[in-house]
Amino acid sequence: MTNTLVKNFIGGEWVAARSGETFESTNPATEELVAPISKSGAEDVNAAVQAAKDAYKNWRLTPAPRRGEILYRVAHLLTERKEEIARLMTQEMGKVISEARGDVQEAIDMAYYMGGEGRRLMGYTAPVEMPNKFGMAIRDSVGVIGLITPWNFPVAVPSWKMLPALISGNTIVFKPGEDTPPGEDTPAVAAEFVRVFADAGLPAGVLNLVTGAGETGSALVENRDVRVISFTGSTQTGLSVYSKAAALGKKVTLEMGGKNAIIVLDDANLDLAAEAITWSAFGTTGQRCTATSRLIVQKGIKPKLIEALVEKAKLLKLGNGLDESVTMGPLVNQKALDKVVRYMDVAKSEGVKILVGGERADLGKGYFFQPTLFDGVKQGMRVEQEEIFGPVLSVIEVESFEEAIHVNNSTAYGLSSSIFTENVNAAFRAIRDLTTGIVYINHGTTGAEIQFPFGGTRGTGNGMREAGQTALDSFTEWKSVYVDFSGRLQRAQIDTDKILGEN
């Protein structure tokens, strides 16, 4: 892979950016080059959109079960190439290899799930008010879909968008990675993911890839032939995409930030909670939108739980994620590391106590930061409200169940939350009262499965959901169909009484 230029995939051809410009994708653990990448501009994006528009003519008419068969082949090829793609992912964005395999597995799961949807894509019929008349609502494709996806789940998250969009008969222009200067962070793995679709027999132009930075994404959002934008990434970029797309009347699916919490009540299973919190807070180096960044803990259990968490944080092994014994990789780039470092000053200025971590981890190379635990955090502090996106957990002590729920719900985000308790009544009250899109009982805040809706309330999104059946809502339009076989004019709402008893 190394040193081979990663090209755009447009109309079934791998082509360099028309400007000839490139940027570099580097390994965050070693700071070595992974690959040079094509830096695309509006002309590349527009060519990709045109290719997608041309391919749509046939793809929308391809029977959905046939489209599903291609998705099954995608699932098979991804299974075959799982290790290869996972290794490239670890090299490009740093997550440990076992997690990278899980990322690819999530796309395999989605390919099977949406492949099966090829024989469902269900609409519905309902009775109509006139005799000799039939009514149904069917899901229709939309056209060209624009995808803008993040680097933290470089295969799983694009798969949540691509697979439902494709099975529904749409064509795609895919722009991976957020606009982290100087470009995106996972273009090489995105290209290998797209190659799987091409090798599975997806017709030319149905899925197109353009790599680049912020201006590439803007060109996609601004192209009038792109009717839907599906975005996952930072709140700042997401809101800017949303407003630009809204001005052009586009449908937008947004998945943005999170400030997820685990609540631990006094009656919880302590060992289980400690293990789950460690995984949810420090897995993927805290760079999941579902990562736990707040621990809301009842007073009684707090001392023992904190002791267990400090112990576990110290046992994490930092390093290059390709080493199977490593349990925490680096942050994705210098900018992400600088942000985490800045939050240590914020914490100090807010009077927070650092129980463990709090500093860069010096491994010679790479963007490593120690797993960090903040104690004495109060609801409303910046470290409690803002998404840090690193291995940093704030501990907030509470007196009661009610206070825990209140603290959990008092952030600008609403993606996922969790509660550890052995009390079934408390568990069901929590399900009722936690105002996030995903709720876990006795399980950390990460680990959503693809057959259920994924997304959040408040500032996390715009009310849309990914995955599950709800994914189809982003990529289809409803078409209501009325068939009158009476041979005469039957006016709905007007001729109903007159016709009563006739057939």
Ligand code: UN1
């Ligand atoms: C994300 O963090 O952007 O639930 C996605 C999880 C994963 C997906 C996370 N299945 O943590």
